[in-house]
Amino acid sequence: MAGGNAIRGTRVGAGPMGEAERGEAAPRHRVGYWCSSGHETRVAFAADAEIPESWDCPRCGLPAGQDAQAPPPAPRTEPYKTHLAYVRERRSDADGDALLEEALAKLRARRGA
Known part of the structure; x- marks a missing residue:
């Protein structure tokens, strides 16, 4: 059986706090x-x-x-872009074809064909 401790289950400072202890809000x-x-x-x-x-x-x-009748619209999200999409933005189809032909020529030269 527990002793006769009246404050059992509490901790220091757990009492009711008011404006006097905390100061004014x-x-x-x-x-x-x-x-x-x-x-x-x-x-x-x-x-x-x-x-x-x-x-x-x-x-x-x-x-x-702050206006309940006219809240701000949801932001428009950009779709995910692949690496190829970014490359296509920077290069034209003619540039891409030229680069492809150059890379294929190097590959063919390396293989000896």
Whole structure:
């Protein structure tokens, strides 16, 4: 059987804390942000803080704005490009054909054909 310790199961500093121990909270105001999926996020800012125009929605990751009727549109994502797609952007078909012929000529010369 346990001893007669009245504070068993508690730790130092676990008592009720109030404004006297922590100090006064800084003045704040809450700002609502809405994303294009219809999620609302309310963020608390200090009264003297600069409020950002947009905020990332924590639920879906889309950008959210302060206007519930006109939230910012979802960003357009670029499709994944292969290495060949990047090469085709830099070179014309004529350049590609010339390079292919040059590489084939080197291969044929190496093989002795």
